[in-house]
Amino acid sequence: MATGRQNINFTDTGYQAINGPNTSGRVAQYRWVSVSGDTGGTLEISINPRQADTGDGWLLVTRGLEPQARGSFNAGDTGIASHVAGDRVRAVKSGATGAGRLYVWLED
Numbered sequence: 001m002a003t004g005r006q007n008i009n010f011t012d013t014g015y016q017a018i019n020g021p022n023t024s025g026r027v028a029q030y031r032w033v034s035v036s037g038d039t040g041g042t043l044e045i046s047i048n049p050r051q052a053d054t055g056d057g058w059l060l061v062t063r064g065l066e067p068q069a070r071g072s073f074n075a076g077d078t079g080i081a082s083h084v085a086g087d088r089v090r091a092v093k094s095g096a097t098g099a100g101r102l103y104v105w106l107e108d
């Protein structure tokens with residue numbers, strides 16, 4: 001059962017990368033909602049232990065942007081069965097000219 005949610009708003013066109021706040025829990029689900037423009041780009045979601053994009057984190061998912069792209073993670077997916085503490089969800093939108101919202105749900 002998801003116990004927290006992060007909202008990441010992409011308002012710029014083209015490439016945009018956003019680091020969320022410190023978080024704890026396990027990334028359980030995500031959902032992309034396109035609000036305007038083209039949806040032909042790519043979305044990447046990763047976990048990063050540092051504020052800057054230093055390459056210290058790990059990529060959770062890369063997928064093409066569709067109007068209602070969504071997904072969930074099971075306990076064995078990409079090694080994220082363990083909880084994260086003090087890390088940040090990082091989302092990158094590239095190749096799309098539109099804007100949208102990314103919702104990321106976390107479990108304790």
